[in-house]
Amino acid sequence: MRRTVTLAKLLMGLSRITDASVARDDRRIILIATTFGFSASGHVDLELKKFQYYLTPGDAEEVNLSRLGFFVTAPEAETQLEVDRERGVCPLDSAAASVVTLLTFDKVEQGSNATRLRVPLREQLPDFEGGYFSLFYANCEPDVLATFDIRVSLYNVRSNGKKDYLSVGEDVLPLVFMVMFVLFAVATALWAALVVRSRQDAHRIHHLMTALAAAKTLTLLSEAGMYHFVRATGRPDGWNIAYYVFTFLRGLLFFSVVVLVGTGWSYMKALLAKREKRILMIVIPLQVCAEVAIVVLDENTPVSRSWFTWRDILHLVDIVCCCAVLFPIVWSIKHLREASQTDGKAARNLAKLQLFRHFYVMVVSYIYFTRIIVYLLRSSLPYQWVWVSDVANQIATLLFYTLTAVYFRPHADNPYLALGLEDADADWEAQQHLQQQPKSQRSNSQDL
CATH class of the missing domain: 1.20.1070.10 (Rhodopsin 7-helix transmembrane proteins)
Known part of the structure; x- marks a missing residue:
């Protein structure tokens, strides 16, 4: 987790509409969208399609889908997330103030055509005035593998109401x-x-x-x-x-x-x-x-x-x-x-x-x-x-x-x-001098 969050802070992918597919992936946490600088009007739009989950053979049939989902986090929450991981705490249940759960799979109908969600970060974080956030998928059910397609849009809203897909700091x-x-x-x-x-x-x-x-x-x-x-x-x-x-x-x-x-x-x-x-x-x-x-x-x-x-x-x-x-x-x-x-x-x-x-x-x-x-x-x-x-x-x-x-x-x-x-x-003079030498001496000079 430490390596993922640290690198996420350094990565600035260009396209801010991200299409991703996850197919029966057993990783506990996956970076979906690289770090984005939000203003106070920052939004995250999610569109989830083709959601299915699968149980690994021989395990319990009951699944807590609320422990699978998406969250955004700020770089300063890295230490807390690492501590939570060592204690077995799911990132979706993290107590860190800058970790925000956006959507869990218990609110998604399996096999549905699309589930859409628009999240203004100001509504999720108290006194939010902007910040640096990345979007992750977390799977805290070790016996469950999920499959889904997702489209993520990260943007800020300008004063004229238009979307600005450039991160704060990239807008110039x-x-x-x-x-x-x-x-x-x-x-x-x-x-x-x-x-x-x-x-x-x-x-x-x-x-x-x-x-x-x-x-x-x-x-x-x-x-x-x-x-x-x-x-x-x-x-x-x-x-x-x-x-x-x-x-x-x-x-x-x-x-x-x-x-x-x-x-x-x-x-x-x-x-x-x-x-x-x-x-x-x-x-x-x-x-x-x-x-x-x-x-x-x-x-x-x-x-x-x-x-x-x-x-x-x-x-x-x-x-x-x-x-x-x-x-x-x-x-x-x-x-x-x-x-x-x-x-x-x-x-x-x-x-x-x-x-x-x-x-x-x-x-x-x-x-x-x-x-x-x-x-x-x-x-x-x-x-x-x-x-x-x-x-x-x-x-x-x-x-x-x-x-x-x-x-x-x-x-x-x-x-x-x-x-x-x-x-x-100098090269021309040397060549002329070489040509003026007897043939035997010229051959020796060229060999040298």
Whole structure:
């Protein structure tokens, strides 16, 4: 129970109309709908269908259906629920003030087409002014298995009487994502104009960075549209499909750009080493698929037995892959450090080394902030301020994109590109010198 309630506090599934099915499930408690921030006008609507219960073979025939049902609870009731569970107290009978029983199965006709219930939380909790609640199903009859379909709607009622399906703390997110869309669109346009104006100094990596900025911009637009429709209808109405597509493209391009920039591809060397190709071919697709799977999982109901397990695994894969893409940068730093001590070009290689270190620090800081700090912000802020974590995430992303663009902009005076030209000249001189050698010496040199 402790793990379920704690995770429920951190999960913010997008769709606020949840359809779930339970079929002869023997779990004592099941999370039906993830945590929602209610205002004083918060409501929970339940629609229960196809309810049936079954006795396990050889047990008593009498069943107390009042010990099967649904309840909502606030995170602060976690300790009391854990104590009740150890004492054998049913959550439906909990004495905790923030645990509210909504419906028990003794009030439901078995096999009925539908049982509907609308619960204003203000009528269930004294002096209710809002709060963070999750919806659970509890089965306190160990000899009974239940089957049912349920639709849950969580919403607040605005002053004009319309339903708002966004949680308190999420209600400003449509505006947040639209503002960030405008900022990223302007930044993408400026970057594209710079690449076109400096086309003689532009490399393939700069065009890839343009595609990344465009994918990120479209991701924000689809996210803004998705949250707008969720607020009005409780469902994303197709915008989630666009969000999945752009999230996949953005993830693929982002980690590709990080790896390619970190290895000096396109502006310092034309080819990738085998180990760098492995990073691109294995780690990046795995990370992107994990990231998209997390988004899809968050929109689905947590009723499934493996829901929490898969969510933990996918987050772990995401973090491991984020760390793995740092290896090419580390390899480049190590190579430059060794080269600065052996090839007689210490000044140039030390300059490269410093630039790669700067980029490495940027990537580490960005991954640490967006994967850990933002997560801690979301879990520790009051529910009314949960949108701050999304703002911090988007601002950090905009800052990272901007700094990367400044470091790698296509400009004749860019030190990165100047170093690349010097390397190209040095490689050309070495090749010319090799061709002027006798054939036997040239063969020995190539073998070395």
